[in-house]
Amino acid sequence: MPRRLLCLYLSDTSAQVKARLLPWCHRYSPLVADDGCGGIVLDITGCAHLFGGEEALLSDIQSRIRRAGHRVRGAIADTLGAAWALARYSRQVIASGSELPQALNPLPVEALRLPEEVTRALRRVGLSTIAAFQKVGRQALVTRFGSGILLRLDQAFGKAEETITPYRRHPPYSARRMLAEPVATTSAVEYILHDLLQEICARLEKEHLGARRLDLDCYRIDGTVAVCTISTSKPVRSVKHLIRLFSEKLDGIDAGFGIETFILSVQNIDRFDPSQLTLPQFDPHSLPDSTVLDELIDRIGVRLGFQHVARMRICESLLPEYSVEFRSVSAGEMPSALWPEYRIRPVYWVDPPVHIEVATIHPGGGPVQFRLRGDTHRVVKAEGPERLTPEWWRLQSLHWESRDYYRIEDDRGCRFWIYREVRLQRSLSRWFLRGHLP
Amino acid sequence: MRIAPNPKVDGLREKISTLEGTPRRLAHTVSVCGLIDEALPGRGLPLGCVHEVKGHPASAIAFAGLLSARIPPKGAIFFIEPARSFYPLGLLPFSIDLQHWVHVRARREQDLVWTVLEALRCPQVHAVLAALRAADLTFSRRLQLAAESSGSTGFLFGNMASAITRWRVSPVRNSGWSLELLYCRGGQPGAWQVTWRNGQIEPVAKPAQRELPAERALAG
Numbered sequence: 237m238p239r240r241l242l243c244l245y246l247s248d249t250s251a252q253v254k255a256r257l258l259p260w261c262h263r264y265s266p267l268v269a270d271d272g273c274g275g276i277v278l279d280i281t282g283c284a285h286l287f288g289g290e291e292a293l294l295s296d297i298q299s300r301i302r303r304a305g306h307r308v309r310g311a312i313a314d315t316l317g318a319a320w321a322l323a324r325y326s327r328q329v330i331a332s333g334s335e336l337p338q339a340l341n342p343l344p345v346e347a348l349r350l351p352e353e354v355t356r357a358l359r360r361v362g363l364s365t366i367a368a369f370q371k372v373g374r375q376a377l378v379t380r381f382g383s384g385i386l387l388r389l390d391q392a393f394g395k396a397e398e399t400i401t402p403y404r405r406h407p408p409y410s411a412r413r414m415l416a417e418p419v420a421t422t423s424a425v426e427y428i429l430h431d432l433l434q435e436i437c438a439r440l441e442k443e444h445l446g447a448r449r450l451d452l453d454c455y456r457i458d459g460t461v462a463v464c465t466i467s468t469s470k471p472v473r474s475v476k477h478l479i480r481l482f483s484e485k486l487d488g489i490d491a492g493f494g495i496e497t498f499i500l501s502v503q504n505i506d507r508f509d510p511s512q513l514t515l516p517q518f519d520p521h522s523l524p525d526s527t528v529l530d531e532l533i534d535r536i537g538v539r540l541g542f543q544h545v546a547r548m549r550i551c552e553s554l555l556p557e558y559s560v561e562f563r564s565v566s567a568g569e570m571p572s573a574l575w576p577e578y579r580i581r582p583v584y585w586v587d588p589p590v591h592i593e594v595a596t597i598h599p600g601g602g603p604v605q606f607r608l609r610g611d612t613h614r615v616v617k618a619e620g621p622e623r624l625t626p627e628w629w630r631l632q633s634l635h636w637e638s639r640d641y642y643r644i645e646d647d648r649g650c651r652f653w654i655y656r657e658v659r660l661q662r663s664l665s666r667w668f669l670r671g672h673l674p
Numbered sequence: 675m676r677i678a679p680n681p682k683v684d685g686l687r688e689k690i691s692t693l694e695g696t697p698r699r700l701a702h703t704v705s706v707c708g709l710i711d712e713a714l715p716g717r718g719l720p721l722g723c724v725h726e727v728k729g730h731p732a733s734a735i736a737f738a739g740l741l742s743a744r745i746p747p748k749g750a751i752f753f754i755e756p757a758r759s760f761y762p763l764g765l766l767p768f769s770i771d772l773q774h775w776v777h778v779r780a781r782r783e784q785d786l787v788w789t790v791l792e793a794l795r796c797p798q799v800h801a802v803l804a805a806l807r808a809a810d811l812t813f814s815r816r817l818q819l820a821a822e823s824s825g826s827t828g829f830l831f832g833n834m835a836s837a838i839t840r841w842r843v844s845p846v847r848n849s850g851w852s853l854e855l856l857y858c859r860g861g862q863p864g865a866w867q868v869t870w871r872n873g874q875i876e877p878v879a880k881p882a883q884r885e886l887p888a889e890r891a892l893a894g
Contacts, residue, residue: 529749529798536778536789544779548762548772560762562777572773575766583739583764584732616847649846650730671761674736674768674845674870 238333240312241400242278242294243319247307249274257301258403259461262453263414263497264297269400273349275323277316277400286414290330304459313339316400317392321347333394340392341367348388354381366392409447410501411435418457418494422486425454425495429482430475432500437473446471446508450478454489455497462489468534469542469565471508477531481538533565542566550575554624556670579622580643582653582671589668592654603642603654608669613646620644621656635660643673691860702825704744707868707875710853715860720838721745724794724817724828729843731831733851735760735803737843738829740768740873742801745827747774749798754778754789755805769873774800783807794820794828802828811835850878 242264246253257276261268264287267279280293287293290312301308311322311329318336322329325347331339340347343366345358358381363369369377369389377385390396411432419425429452440446449467456462466481537545546562550573553559559581563570594606602618621640641655651673658665703718711717719725719741727734742751751774753760758779762772778793780786790804794817809817814836821828834840840857850869857863867878 528796532792532796532799533776535792540778540780540785540789544781546777546779548775548777550763550772556761556763562758565776575763577766580767581763582732582761583735585759585761587758645847645849647847649844649850651732651845651849671764672730672732674732674764674851 238281238314239279240281240284240290240314240332241316241319242280242297242310242312243271243316243323244276244278244297244301245309245311245320245323246275246301253306256459257306259453260455260459261297262499263412263455264293266410267400267402269402271316271320271400273320275320277319279400280312294329300459315392315394316398317349317388318394320349321392336393341365341370345369348385348392350385350388354385357381407501407503407505409436409439409445409505410499412497412499414497415495418496420491420494422489425486425489425491425498426479426483428498429486429500430479432498433475433478436500436502437475437478440473440502440505440508444507444509446473446506447478447502447504448472448506449502449504450482451501451503452482453499453501454491454495455499456492457494457496458492460492462491462495464489465503466538467504467542467566468530469537469545470530470534471506472530472534473508474527474531477527477534480531481534484535484538537565549573553627554579555627555630556581558627558630580673583674584672586669586671589655589670592667592669594654594656594667603644603667606654606667613648613650613652615644616647617645618642641670704741706741707877709877710855710864710866710868710875713855713862713864714839714858721827722825723821723838724814724830724834726834726837726840727829727831727843728833728841730845731759732764733843733845734831734841736765736768736870737841737851737853738801738803738831739765739770740870740875742803742827742829743768743770743873745800747771748800748826749796750774750776751801751803752776752778752789752793752799753803754780754786754793756781756783756786759805767873768870787813790828790830791817791820794826795824796826797824799824799826802826804828804830804832806830806832806834808833809835 254270254276258268258270261276261278265278265280265283269277271277284290284293287296294310294312298308298310309323311319313319313322313331314333314336318331318340321340321343322331325343326339328339344364345355345366347366363372374386387396391398413428413432448471449465452464454462464482464485466485472478533545542564545565547565549561549563549570551559551561552573592606592608594603596602597604602620603615605612605614620642623638623640625638626636637658637660639655639657641653643651643653645651652669653671653673654667654669656665656667702721703716704721705711705718727738753775760777762775778789780789786806790802790806793799793802809832814834817828818836838859839855842854842856844852846852846867850867852865853868854865855863868875869878
C-alpha cells in the first residue's frame, strides 16, 4: 500500500496558529508533523476510509479549518514533495502514483521547495517548469546548481526517501471516538470514556501490561483541545478503577461548545503480570481483593498528589533526619533496614527543631532545666547522651561537629527528645527540641 | 447504683442494642489490657468503629499505634495528618510492622476529611489514625458508618461529637501513662495508671492519686 500524505498550505504560518492546529489534526491521523516549509503534513495512510474517502477527508479538514477563520488549501499525494507542490501550485489536489508526473510536470520550479536563489537562477536560464527542468541532464544540473536540486526532484517523484518527524509521538496504546454530534455533559463524556477504556484495557490485558499514566484528549468543536491526565501508583488495567480516577478530574474539563472527538492514550506503560501481589503479607485467600487497597491509594494520589502518599522505610543511617524515608507509593518498594531496638526515638517529630534554652550543672553536662515557649520545665530524669556525628557524605551536616541527644522527663511527666549541637566553633553549641517521646 | 433487674426492660434493651448493631460491633474486639478490658462492654476495644484518642500528641499516637498493631491485618494502616509530624521509629517498641503503614499528608482540611472517610470505607484498611481537628455530629456519624461498612477501625486525635469510646492519654512520671476512658458506649468510664513494656500495656499496682503527692514530697 503506497504511503498517502496530506499537506496543508496555510496563509497564516505563525507559530501560534500552528501550535493550535497541530494537536487538532490528530483527529484525522496519529502522525502529524510540521513540514518545515510553512505547512502541516498528515500521514493519512489507511485513515481516509474512516472519513469516506480522500476527497471527503480533504474537504472536511479544509472546511473545518476555514470555519475557524484560517485560509487553507490542502492536497494529497504519495510523497511530501508532491503534496506540498499540489497544495500550492496546482488545480488538481489529489494525485496517486501513476498520475504524479502528469500532475507535477506543468508546475513552476518554485513547487520544488528549493532555495530562492536557485529558483531565480533556474528561471533566468529559462527553466521555469518542472517538465522543462527534467529534460536537462542530471549531471549538468548538479554541476551548476548543487546536488540539493536533484534530491528535491527525486523526493517529489518518490524516487528518494523523505521522512517526516511527528511533532508528538503518538503512543501505541490509544483509542479514539469521533462523534456525529458534539457532547457537553459529564455523563456523556463518562460513557465514552468507559467505552475507550474497555478497548484499551482489553488490549493491555492480552499483552500483560498495565497503564501508569493516561491522557484523555478532548477535541472541542471550536478547534481547541482539553487534556485530562491521571496517573497510578502501580500498573492498572481495570476499567472500573480507571474510571473512578478519571471521574475526579472530569468535572474540571470545560466542554465549551461541545466535544466532538475523544482520544485516550496510554502515556506510560508497565509490565503487569496477572499474579501481581501488593503486600508480601497477603495470604492467598485475600488475593482477588488485593486491588481494593491499590485503588484507594490511587484515588488519594490523584487527588492529593502522589508525593504526599508514602510508605515508610528505615534507612541505614543513625541520623534521625535520614533514618526514615517517606517514599512515595508510586516510586516502587524498597527493602527496609533493621533498626537497633535500644536506640529509642520520638513518636512526634518537631521539624524544624525548636531552639531551647537549657541549664546544665557544668558546661558539657546533662540538662537540668529548660525553657520552651515561655514555660520552664524542670528535668527529673535524663538519659544520654547519645552522641551522633555527621556522616561525611552528606553536605548538609558539615557545619556541625557532633550532636548529643538526651531523652528527658520533666516534673509533669512529659518526655522530650532534645539535643545539644556542638558547632565547629565551640562557643556556638546550642540546644534544640527534636521530638516528643510517648 | 444499679436498677433491679426487670425481664421486660432487659428484653427491650436487647432489642434496642440489636437495632443499633451493638452485638455485631462487639463481636470483634482487641484486648487493651486485662484490667481495662473489664470496663469495656465486649471485654475489649470494639473494632469496626471510630474512637477518639486525645491527650499529649506523642502518647496518643503511641497508644493508638499500639492498639492498631493488635488488629488482625487486612492490608494497610493509614496515618493521615496535615503536616508531617509522625516519626515512625518511635513506634517500633510498640511492636508495629512498618510495612503495613501508609502515610498521607493532606494539607487542606477538606482533603484530610475526604481521605479519612475514603480510608475508613476501604475493607483492606484495618486501622486509620488521623489528626483530624474536629468532627461535628453529622460528620462523625458518617465516619462511624464508613467504619462499620468496612470493618476498619478509626483512631482520631481530635474532638469527635460522636465516638464509640473516648480516651485521654497523658504522660505521667516514671515512663507511664495516665489512661482515662472518658466515655464508652455501654461501658464504664474509668482511669488507670499504666506503663508499657514490649508492646504490652501493664497497669501500675498503686493507684495514681496516692503516688503523686509522695513523689512530689521526695522531689521537693
